[in-house]
Amino acid sequence: MEFLRKSLDKAKHNFEKGGKLEKYYYAFEALETFLFAPSTTAGKKGAQIRDAVDLKRLMMTVIIAMIPCLIFGMWNVGHQHYLAVGASATFMDKFLIGAFKTLPIVVVSYGVGLGIEFVFSILRKHPVNEGYLVTGMLIPLVMPADIPLWQVAVATAFAVIIGKEAFGGTGMNVVNIALTARAFLYFAYPTDISGEVWTYIPDKTAVVAGYSGATPLAVAASAIETKADVVTQFNQFGSSWGADGIYSFSSLFLGTQPGCIGETSTLMCLIGAFILIVTGVGSWRIIAGVFGGAYAMGLLLNLIPGGNAFMHMPAHYHLVIGGLAFGAVFMATDPVTASQTETGKWFYGILIGVFTVLIRVFNPAYPEGIMLAILFMNVFAPLIDYFVVGANKKRRLQRATV
Amino acid sequence: MGKFIREKRGFTIQLVGKASPTVKDLEMPETVVIKPTDFQGLYMPKVMVKEGDAVKAGSPLFHDKRHESVMYGSPVSGEVVEIKRGEKRKLLEIKILADRQIEYLPFRKYSISEILTMNAGEAKEQLVKSGVWPNLVQRPFGIIADPGATPKAIHISAFDTHPLAPDYNVLFKGQEANFQAGIEILKKFTSGAVHVNVHTSSEVPGTFSQAKGVEVNKFTGKHPIGCVGVQIHHIDPINKGDIVWTINPAGVIQIGKLFLSGVYDASRLVAVVGSEVKTPQYYKTVTGASVKKFLENNLSNDHVRVISGNPLTGENIGKDGHLGFFDLQLTVLPEGDHHEFLGWIKPAGDKKPSFSRAFGLLNFLTPNKQYRVDTNTHGEPRAFVQTGVFEAVTPMDILPTHLLKSILAQDIDEMEALGIYEVVEEDLALCEFVDVSKHNVQEILREGIDLIQES
Numbered sequence: 112m113e114f115l116r117k118s119l120d121k122a123k124h125n126f127e128k129g130g131k132l133e134k135y136y137y138a139f140e141a142l143e144t145f146l147f148a149p150s151t152t153a154g155k156k157g158a159q160i161r162d163a164v165d166l167k168r169l170m171m172t173v174i175i176a177m178i179p180c181l182i183f184g185m186w187n188v189g190h191q192h193y194l195a196v197g198a199s200a201t202f203m204d205k206f207l208i209g210a211f212k213t214l215p216i217v218v219v220s221y222g223v224g225l226g227i228e229f230v231f232s233i234l235r236k237h238p239v240n241e242g243y244l245v246t247g248m249l250i251p252l253v254m255p256a257d258i259p260l261w262q263v264a265v266a267t268a269f270a271v272i273i274g275k276e277a278f279g280g281t282g283m284n285v286v287n288i289a290l291t292a293r294a295f296l297y298f299a300y301p302t303d304i305s306g307e308v309w310t311y312i313p314d315k316t317a318v319v320a321g322y323s324g325a326t327p328l329a330v331a332a333s334a335i336e337t338k339a340d341v342v343t344q345f346n347q348f349g350s351s352w353g354a355d356g357i358y359s360f361s362s363l364f365l366g367t368q369p370g371c372i373g374e375t376s377t378l379m380c381l382i383g384a385f386i387l388i389v390t391g392v393g394s395w396r397i398i399a400g401v402f403g404g405a406y407a408m409g410l411l412l413n414l415i416p417g418g419n420a421f422m423h424m425p426a427h428y429h430l431v432i433g434g435l436a437f438g439a440v441f442m443a444t445d446p447v448t449a450s451q452t453e454t455g456k457w458f459y460g461i462l463i464g465v466f467t468v469l470i471r472v473f474n475p476a477y478p479e480g481i482m483l484a485i486l487f488m489n490v491f492a493p494l495i496d497y498f499v500v501g502a503n504k505k506r507r508l509q510r511a512t513v
Numbered sequence: 514m515g516k517f518i519r520e521k522r523g524f525t526i527q528l529v530g531k532a533s534p535t536v537k538d539l540e541m542p543e544t545v546v547i548k549p550t551d552f553q554g555l556y557m558p559k560v561m562v563k564e565g566d567a568v569k570a571g572s573p574l575f576h577d578k579r580h581e582s583v584m585y586g587s588p589v590s591g592e593v594v595e596i597k598r599g600e601k602r603k604l605l606e607i608k609i610l611a612d613r614q615i616e617y618l619p620f621r622k623y624s625i626s627e628i629l630t631m632n633a634g635e636a637k638e639q640l641v642k643s644g645v646w647p648n649l650v651q652r653p654f655g656i657i658a659d660p661g662a663t664p665k666a667i668h669i670s671a672f673d674t675h676p677l678a679p680d681y682n683v684l685f686k687g688q689e690a691n692f693q694a695g696i697e698i699l700k701k702f703t704s705g706a707v708h709v710n711v712h713t714s715s716e717v718p719g720t721f722s723q724a725k726g727v728e729v730n731k732f733t734g735k736h737p738i739g740c741v742g743v744q745i746h747h748i749d750p751i752n753k754g755d756i757v758w759t760i761n762p763a764g765v766i767q768i769g770k771l772f773l774s775g776v777y778d779a780s781r782l783v784a785v786v787g788s789e790v791k792t793p794q795y796y797k798t799v800t801g802a803s804v805k806k807f808l809e810n811n812l813s814n815d816h817v818r819v820i821s822g823n824p825l826t827g828e829n830i831g832k833d834g835h836l837g838f839f840d841l842q843l844t845v846l847p848e849g850d851h852h853e854f855l856g857w858i859k860p861a862g863d864k865k866p867s868f869s870r871a872f873g874l875l876n877f878l879t880p881n882k883q884y885r886v887d888t889n890t891h892g893e894p895r896a897f898v899q900t901g902v903f904e905a906v907t908p909m910d911i912l913p914t915h916l917l918k919s920i921l922a923q924d925i926d927e928m929e930a931l932g933i934y935e936v937v938e939e940d941l942a943l944c945e946f947v948d949v950s951k952h953n954v955q956e957i958l959r960e961g962i963d964l965i966q967e968s
Contacts, residue, residue, distance in 0.1 A: 116852060144893065147852035152818075152888040156828040157938070157955040158945040159820050159846060160526070160676075163865035165892025166949050169899060238893060282896025282950075390870045394901060451900040451914060500915050504930040507910075511752035 119143050137232040141239035169392055170244040176386035176393075177248050177441060179379040184372040185209035188256040191310040191369050194354050197319035209256070212311050213372055216251040219260050223267040224250070231276050242281030242288075242447070243271070249289035249441060252373025253434065253482075254296075255304060256311045262300055266292040286489040287448045290482055297482070309369035321351040326369055327358050327432040328471065328479060334420040341424035363431040374434035384440040393444040396453065400460020401439035401467075405429050408468040421472045429468055438481035439463070448489040452499040459495055463488045515708070515730035518747045522908040523735035524868045524943060526676040528824065529788040529883045530845075534683045536782060536795040541611050542802035545589045546835035547574055548606045552647055553959075554656025554966075558585070558604050566593045571618035571643050571777030574607050580659060586644020588779030588800040590616040606835075611799075618643075622775035628694055633701040640698075640768065643777045647838070648764025652745065652757045654962050655937030664758040666705035666749055671721040671762055672712040672732075674739030675823035675939075679784035679841050682718045683795055685762050691769030692720045696727055698768050703758070710744045720762070738908060742940035746909045751935050763841060783807075783836065787824075787845035788885040789817045803835050804843055812845065818888050820844040825942040826955065849889025865891075868906065868947040895950040906943040911935060913944050917954060920961030925968050928961050937962070 125132045126139040153159045189205030224247045232239045250267055270292035275284045296304045307324035330348055334341045349357035356362060366376025387393030409426025429435065443449060443463050450459035463484045470480030477483060549558045557578040562568060568591065573584035587609055595608040620643050623631065637660050640646045649658035672681055699707050706728045711717045713733040730748055732738050741759045751757055763781055770778040779800040785807045786793045796807055804819060820827035822840040836843060866884040903913035911932045919927035938955040945954035
């Protein structure tokens with residue numbers, strides 16, 4: 112450590128004003144502050160002591176909260192793979208094949224994203240922001256295991272440049288970066304991120320007879336056509352190819368279902384939510400709002416007679432299928448794109464839940480509602496804040512006339 | 514009847530080095546300094562002395578160009594040794610070499626009955642010419658009060674919740690008569706009430722509990738509940754066009770002394786505190802005193818920051834510095850100019866205080882643990898990212914994040930609508946402490962206040 116510190120101090124003058132590598136100061140600074148907390152002290156006047164927490168710590172806490180989802184996701188990729196090809200495998204086999212598919216996506220996501228961040232920090236002469244630490248992990252978790260790596264790279268580049276840097280960098284973006292990446296792929300290369308793409312099946316590998324890679328959301332959406340009961344469909348799913356009970360409520364909750372790498376397990380998302388809420392990093396209001404809004408909307412649809420079969424799926428199923436839990440815990444709580452007032456966070460969360468269910472049930476062309484619901488509410492969050500802040504101003508104005 | 518206000522929001526920072534309730538009587542400091550920069554709203558001070566002049570305690574040193582009658586007096590008698598100016602000849606400080614024995618400039622003495630019957634104009638005249646007036650601070654803006662104005666109320670916070678704050682039981686012990694006389698004077702200036710705001714959980718000093726003719730309001734809660742701006746917000750908030758005056762009990766006592774004894778008595782007790790002070794305790798000294806004598810053989814460490822005031826709103830004055838005009842506390846903290854290997858990710862255990870539970874997850878189990886904190890910023894400036902935290906440490910119906918953003922955007926209408934009239938630096942100092950993005954919140958706020966005054 113001493114050695115590291117000394118070599119950094121020795122190299123530093125090259126990057127400082129007037130040095131040979133002055134241009135690259137912020138790149139150097141990012142590396143330096145990554146290794147060592149900076150030695151800056153409080154100003155002459157004002158707060159002479161500062162809270163130990165900083166943005167790096169905050170972002171790191173989110174990453175720690177995502178680790179259960181990542182680990183489970185890797186195992187599940189393998190699990191789904193072996194189910195599809197009809198082979199039995201040990202826990203380690205499943206985990207390793209999952210890691211083999213997942214880690215390259217993580218590497219590409221971080222490599223491309225951080226590379227762009229560094230380039231922009233050099234060009235625009237601002238410090239590298241920590242925001243990408245979280246985004247870089249979120250992007251792989253919302254990708255199918257089988258996604259071509261070049262698409263991950265293109266989507267990441269699009270999201271970071273258009274979604275974030277064009278607006279001024281971390282803290283200034285309007286919509287969630289990771290979801291921008293996913294939405295980009297969804298609309299640019301729909302064949303690779305919709306339909307039955309969720310399970311890793313290598314080319315020329317035979318799948319078991321009768322295999323279907325349809326996700327629970329696809330099964331539920333197809334029930335609209337067939338007018339069959341959704342829960343019955345779930346319970347029967349997989350029995351024809353030796354994957355009995357794959358879509359039972361308990362396995363949906365545990366997450367042994369096909370889907371994006373990190374989003375399948377509601378349980379793991381709840382562990383993440385627990386970490387975020389206990390540390391105070393994520394807003395419990397938003398998380399509770401999304402789950403509550405989705406459940407309430409599901410119940411409301413149950414009450415309406417007639418309509419399509421998806422409407423009559425019991426409301427609690429909405430909370431465990433698709434990416435609702437993952438979106439609620441890790442995407443909706445992004446403080447930059449969410450509503451910034453405490454009251455606004457309730458409205459923001461609840462509306463995300465409501466819209467997710469509405470999109471799922473009434474627009475089967477987009478089976479996953481959470482992504483669009485969050486992006487939609489990202490755009491509307493400033494409007495919610497506008498009204499909440501307006502109410503605050505109004506209270507002050509009314510007081511004055513009394 | 515006063516009000517009772519209970520507030521849950523806020524955060525009390527517990528630091529090592531609280532003053533023990535002993536008072537040490539030191540001889541006069543060698544030098545005393547008056548810094549015009551301590552007075553917000555002071556406009557182009559006009560110096561009335563030259564280097565080498567002899568002054569008495571209460572002799573005017575300079576006056577405000579806008580309110581020419583308001584004198585800023587010398588706290589001690591002695592010789593003016595230095596008039597320090599900065600860029601564009603801005604007056605920075607006037608240094609006086611203090612006499613061993615203070616000679617006072619005599620002002621008129623009043624009996625208690627005279628004080629009761631005297632009119633506001635006469636009282637003001639005595640206050641402005643003696644140098645005691647600048648104790649009165651006007652809200653909005655936190656500037657020195659305008660003698661021509663009539664405030665709708667006067668507020669006195671009778672407790673301090675800042676980290677390592679002095680105990681007012683020690684500070685103002687035995688000052689009942691002076692305090693009461695000061696209150697009688699203040700009552701003449703306002704059309705409304707004089708509010709004395711006390712904390713419920715601590716023992717209320719007799720000086721305040723026995724005060725007559727005032728509204729006593731009770732507060733309970735964490736810092737910044739002791740900040741007078743927060744208290745005003747709960748008792749009788751400031752609206753556009755309102756004028757409210759605030760004053761520290763030390764100022765009230767000084768006013769009382771001026772009328773009862775006929776002198777500008779700048780003597781006061783000051784708490785010398787902080788983890789790097791060997792024996793944190795109270796010292797008897799005067800306004801603007803040199804801090805050298807407090808620190809002699811009293812520091813446990815050489816690499817320190819000497820702060821006039823408290824760790825949240827104070828000023829780094831250095832080991833040779835002088836106390837600020839309003840400060841009743843001298844804090845010495847370790848300087849934090851060191852790197853920490855992977856400091857941002859290392860588990861902190863319970864070594865660093867933090868409002869956020871992302872650091873020190875279990876800190877809430879030991880709310881009274883005292884920390885040794887240095888001046889490191891623990892991170893670098895970033896854009897606003899985290900939300901909801903400023904609001905959690907600001908016990909007012911104010912949205913600090915939005916207010917600060919409106920100041921950065923220089924949007925005057927928006928600042929006004931979001932309540933800039935109700936706050937000064939100390940009210941939002943805790944936001945600066947908790948901010949993960951390390952903004953200089955107090956500096957930003959003062960820029961906004963300056964901007965709105967010019968508009």
